[in-house]
Amino acid sequence: MEILPEIRNRESPVVFGNMNVESEKIDALIEAARWAPSCFNNQSWNYVFVSKEADTREALEEALSRGNAWAKRAPYLVAVGADPEATCKTNGLPYYAYDVALSVMTLVIEAEHQGLRVHQMSGWNEEKVKEAVGFPENYRAVVVFALGYEGDPEEVWDELDERMRERVKRTRTRKASTENFFHTRFGQS
Numbered sequence: 418m419e420i421l422p423e424i425r426n427r428e429s430p431v432v433f434g435n436m437n438v439e440s441e442k443i444d445a446l447i448e449a450a451r452w453a454p455s456c457f458n459n460q461s462w463n464y465v466f467v468s469k470e471a472d473t474r475e476a477l478e479e480a481l482s483r484g485n486a487w488a489k490r491a492p493y494l495v496a497v498g499a500d501p502e503a504t505c506k507t508n509g510l511p512y513y514a515y516d517v518a519l520s521v522m523t524l525v526i527e528a529e530h531q532g533l534r535v536h537q538m539s540g541w542n543e544e545k546v547k548e549a550v551g552f553p554e555n556y557r558a559v560v561v562f563a564l565g566y567e568g569d570p571e572e573v574w575d576e577l578d579e580r581m582r583e584r585v586k587r588t589r590t591r592k593a594s595t596e597n598f599f600h601t602r603f604g605q606s
């Protein structure tokens with residue numbers, strides 16, 4: 418079934434290239450992310466874009482888990498945080514994280530449209546991320562993502578360990594829609 422190519426072809430690469438990301442494209446990503454929906458329009462997301470040249474870059478890289486070392490190649494690492502008190506808690510749910518996710522996903526689709534790639538991560542030390550980018554103490558860091566143009570794995574093949582090589586070669590998969598999409602009642606396909 419045909420759907421938007423930006424959605425179907427999106428992927429989270431582990432090899433980013435060195436190509437510079439044009440500032441107009443960063444502006445487009447920001448514009449896309451700010452138009453995301455959010456609970457009561459609270460827009461609780463806070464993005465910090467950290468380029469390779471930024472003085473916060475080394476500290477943010479150090480916050481990443483060892484398994485996410487691949488992200489250090491990306492031209493940008495972006496930390497997204499929010500004040501958990503600054504948005505609604507309808508049904509006792511932490512909607513600040515939902516707001517952030519909607520905004521990031523909107524940015525991701527625009528990134529694909531601009532020929533860029535995003536790889537989101539939850540593997541990092543929160544205190545180190547907060548300290549690196551200066552989020553206030555009461556904020557939660559919600560996600561860190563790598564951003565840039567996808568690189569050619571052949572060019573860095575020797576630097577990749579076996580796990581990374583497997584990831585480069587993998588085929589993206591999803592559960593069958595009958596497993597988690599239902600009609601009328603849970604469990605009913």
Ligand SMILES: Cc1cc2nc3c(=O)[nH]c(=O)nc-3n(C[C@H](O)[C@H](O)[C@H](O)COP(=O)(O)O)c2cc1C
Nearest residue numbers: 427428429430484485536537538539540541560589
């Ligand atoms: C909230 C979130 C956290 C993730 N954390 C990591 C991570 O720490 N390291 C990593 O390599 N990939 C991480 N991923 C990427 C997922 O593994 C990836 O999206 C999934 O395997 C599907 O692949 P695709 O995005 O290429 O379709 C994360 C994705 C999301 C949305």
